[in-house]
Every structure is written in structure tokens, then in C-alpha cells.
Amino acid sequence: MTPSELSIVAHSLGIDIIKATISHKKKDRVLPKLYYRNYYNCNPSHPVIIELILAGIMEKNHTPDFFRVTEKGITVFIEQYNLLILYKQKKDQDLQYLIDSINAYCFLSNYKFGNDNAGHVLMNYFNYIVEKHYVSHTTRDCIVKFYKDLRRFHKLNLIHPLT
Numbered sequence: 250m251t252p253s254e255l256s257i258v259a260h261s262l263g264i265d266i267i268k269a270t271i272s273h274k275k276k277d278r279v280l281p282k283l284y285y286r287n288y289y290n291c292n293p294s295h296p297v298i299i300e301l302i303l304a305g306i307m308e309k310n311h312t313p314d315f316f317r318v319t320e321k322g323i324t325v326f327i328e329q330y331n332l333l334i335l336y337k338q339k340k341d342q343d344l345q346y347l348i349d350s351i352n353a354y355c356f357l358s359n360y361k362f363g364n365d366n367a368g369h370v371l372m373n374y375f376n377y378i379v380e381k382h383y384v385s386h387t388t389r390d391c392i393v394k395f396y397k398d399l400r401r402f403h404k405l406n407l408i409h410p411l412t
Contacts, residue, residue, distance in 0.1 A: 250306075250329050252357050253297045258306060258326045261289040261318050269334045270354045271394050278336040280327060289316045333357075347398050351391060360387045374399045 250258070259266040262284040269278050288310060291298055298316055301307040306322035309315075318326070333353045337346050348367040355366035362369035370391045376382040377392055378400075384392070392399065 250325065251297075252359055254301055254306070255326070255329055255333075256357065257289060257297055257301065258318055258322060259330075261307070261316070262287060262323070262326065264330075266330075266334070266357060267354070269330075270350060270357060273339060273342070275336055275338075278334055280330060284323075287317045289318075290314055291316070342398075344402055347395065347402060350398075351395055354391065354394060358387075358390075360391065362388065366391075370395070371399070374403070378403075 256266060263286045264280065264284075265277075272278060289298070289307070291314065293309070293314060298307065301322070302309070302316070305319060306325055307316045308319050310317045333356070335346070335349055348371075351367040351370050354360075355362070355370075360366060370388065373382075373384045373388045374392050377384045377389065
């Protein structure tokens with residue numbers, strides 16, 4: 250699924266996928282057993298909705314402009330979510346966990362920093378915070394979202410200017 254499709258399906262099921270990407274709380278990252286909602290309201294000609302309907306992931310609801318996620322869609326979403334959003338307890342989180350979280354956030358936000366999104370954010374964290382250099386608003390957004398973790402790994406000397 251594309252980031253737009255994943256976001257629409259997550260929203261339809263009541264999942265805040267961006268919060269799940271940046272949170273360290275298990276309750277924010279683990280999917281519920283039951284979804285409290287299953288609908289999405291938008292224009293029926295929305296191109297992403299049309300793609301989701303053609304793929305069998307969503308279908309029209311009984312009322313116009315409302316759509317619901319099919320059983321197939323829920324299954325596909327759970328598979329994609331489990332590949333993208335990982336959970337480790339705080340004591341088990343390492344630099345690779347941070348890199349995976351940054352890459353997931355960049356994917357969902359449609360941020361592209363060349364071939365290595367996480368490497369770009371790690372390098373620019375040092376430039377922005379320590380050296381006070383200018384960075385783009387998208388890079389700054391990633392640094393702000395992951396600031397506590399970036400700072401923690403920087404203090405452990407795992408992030409440095411040559412990253």
C-alpha cells in the first residue's frame with residue numbers, strides 16, 4: 250500500500266498511524282483486537298479511494314460519500330502495519346530501532362531525503378542542534394519528532410558528525 254492508502258485505511262479503522270510511529274508506548278503501537286470504527290467520509294471520486302475500491306480493500310457503505318474497509322483490507326492493513334510499526338520496550342531500543350522508526354515516519358509523511366532518510370535525519374540532527382545550521386522544514390520536523398531519542402543516542406556518542 251502507498252502511504253496515502255495506508256493513512257486512509259488506518260484513519261478509517263481509528264488508528265493514528267503517525268502517533269504509532271513516533272510513540273514509545275505499547276498501547277500506541279499495538280493494534281487493538283476490535284476497531285471502534287470502520288468508515289471514511291470523502292468524495293467518491295477521490296483517486297486514492299477509487300484505487301482502494303478497485304483493490305478490494307474498501308467498499309462503498311450504504312450512505313453516499315461513506316466507505317468502509319473490507320475484511321481483506323483489514324488483513325492487508327495489519328500485515329503492512331506489522332512490517333512498518335515495530336515495538337520494543339525502552340530498555341531494548343537501540344539505534345536500529347530509532348532508524349526504523351524514522352524511516353517509517355518519513356515513509357508515511359512522504360518525506361524523501363535521497364536514498365537514506367534516517368541517515369539524513371541523524372546527520373542533520375547534529376548540524377541543526379549542535380552546529381546551529383539551517384535545515385529544511387521537513388528535516389526539522391523529523392528532528393523535532395524524534396528529538397528525545399536523537400539526544401539520548403547523541404549523549405551515548407552513537408550519533409556524531411560523521412554519521
